[in-house]
Amino acid sequence: MKLEPLIIAATSDIAGKFRGKAFPVRQFEKRLNRGIGWTPTNVQITCFDSIAESPYGALGDLVLIPDPETPVEVEFDDGLPAERFVLGDIHETDGTPWECCTRSLLKSALDRIQEVAGLKIFGAFEHEFHFVTGKCPLGSAYTTAGFRAERQFGEVLVSAIEQAKLVPDTFMKEYGVNQYEVTVGPASGVRIADHATILRELVHIVAERLQLNASFTPLRNPESVGNGVHIHMSIRNDVGMPVTYDPTSTHGLSPIAGQFVAGVLKYLDRIVALTAPSVVSYKRLTPHRWSSSFNNLGYRDREASVRICPVSDLSDIAKSEQFNFEFRAADAAASPYLALAAIVHAGAQGIEEGLDCPDVTEEDLSLLSPNDLVARGLTRLPQSLESALANFEKDKIVTGWFPQDFATIYVKHKQGEIAYLADSTEAEIYDAYEAVY
Ligand code: GLU
Ligand code: MG
Numbered sequence: 001m002k003l004e005p006l007i008i009a010a011t012s013d014i015a016g017k018f019r020g021k022a023f024p025v026r027q028f029e030k031r032l033n034r035g036i037g038w039t040p041t042n043v044q045i046t047c048f049d050s051i052a053e054s055p056y057g058a059l060g061d062l063v064l065i066p067d068p069e070t071p072v073e074v075e076f077d078d079g080l081p082a083e084r085f086v087l088g089d090i091h092e093t094d095g096t097p098w099e100c101c102t103r104s105l106l107k108s109a110l111d112r113i114q115e116v117a118g119l120k121i122f123g124a125f126e127h128e129f130h131f132v133t134g135k136c137p138l139g140s141a142y143t144t145a146g147f148r149a150e151r152q153f154g155e156v157l158v159s160a161i162e163q164a165k166l167v168p169d170t171f172m173k174e175y176g177v178n179q180y181e182v183t184v185g186p187a188s189g190v191r192i193a194d195h196a197t198i199l200r201e202l203v204h205i206v207a208e209r210l211q212l213n214a215s216f217t218p219l220r221n222p223e224s225v226g227n228g229v230h231i232h233m234s235i236r237n238d239v240g241m242p243v244t245y246d247p248t249s250t251h252g253l254s255p256i257a258g259q260f261v262a263g264v265l266k267y268l269d270r271i272v273a274l275t276a277p278s279v280v281s282y283k284r285l286t287p288h289r290w291s292s293s294f295n296n297l298g299y300r301d302r303e304a305s306v307r308i309c310p311v312s313d314l315s316d317i318a319k320s321e322q323f324n325f326e327f328r329a330a331d332a333a334a335s336p337y338l339a340l341a342a343i344v345h346a347g348a349q350g351i352e353e354g355l356d357c358p359d360v361t362e363e364d365l366s367l368l369s370p371n372d373l374v375a376r377g378l379t380r381l382p383q384s385l386e387s388a389l390a391n392f393e394k395d396k397i398v399t400g401w402f403p404q405d406f407a408t409i410y411v412k413h414k415q416g417e418i419a420y421l422a423d424s425t426e427a428e429i430y431d432a433y434e435a436v437y
Helices: 025-034 040-044 102-117 144-149 151-163 190-209 255-266 268-275 336-352 370-375 385-394 406-420 426-436
Strands: 006-012 018-024 036-038 062-066 072-074 083-092 120-131 168-173 179-184 229-236 297-299 306-308 325-330
Touching (some): 006 102, 018 025, 018 083, 102 190, 120 336, 144 151, 151 179, 179 190, 255 336
Antiparallel strands (some): 006 018, 229 325
């Protein structure tokens, strides 16, 4: 029997899950026009497969249209079929973007910053993950032995990254037990989130092929090291020139980049509901985990929510090209599209409001008194998903960045996720997230 090659058109949804439908590859051209049928209430399927309260009920029809720029085909030498998927946008049947299509929401955030300031976003997501049952010996943090323990995985993954037309950067043994980190080269606009989505999928695909079990859960258990997602960004003008760097400013941020970062930090305690959206995300966002706990800008500080990253005199790349900042209050429970959309909207808002670049912090903020924090305009990030959602929902500026019903739908989705865990012990909650991400 000759197998019929299939390709899946998929979307990264509110749950940060990559869901779609497969069809024969030979129908690809036809599907570019016609799309595949999609159901509105799918957006309320939580990461645990429960269905949160949905305004759509059993009603309505949508189409998921593959983007011809995004097909991924990865061949393996295990004799099994290639993996094929393509990213899509969800439209109403009349062709207008759907209010909960995360990729369309990112596109409108990118359009906004283009309109407000003539700017484009350039960047890449840095991902950490761990193997649930790994083979790293004790004492392998950052070691060559730790690398060798998963060398086969690393080499197959980098081949898959190249086949997917992403640019491989680094693969390394991270600090945590069986924890690894993978980075890819930067891209522009919506491709930044496309690449993050593709990369997560490739990590899971390669792990499955090698009979491994990879998880991006934000935190495995209270004693473990978190799996962060660090979103590196820089800003470019209309003609693609980098405009993030100003060597005459104290820490290198140009005035426009300072306004962008100021907006991100001003709205951080509200947008974190979109960038770190699981129950266990808030166990990671605590001091001394090298994640982020306050809405601070740090210079080379790995506990800052936004960190100014180093530039090197040794690199062959110009400093203005190297210069970037990273957003660290994110994790892989978030759809890359929603996380980046929220950040870009907050940055555009900061530019519109003409905010001043925040002062750079250089100390352990967890040691400051509440009064000192207030005096310096610093806020502790919300300490639970519920409180992050409450902050998000009640800010009309922030909810106004999205289509009218989106915020309500999003909050109901997350409440459904919380409700699913209502009778679980803390250990069961950690295990549940480890299993689904
Ligand atoms: N694992 C840390 C996090 O949860 C990041 C460590 C690092 O700086 O690479 O974000
Ligand atoms: Mg890391």
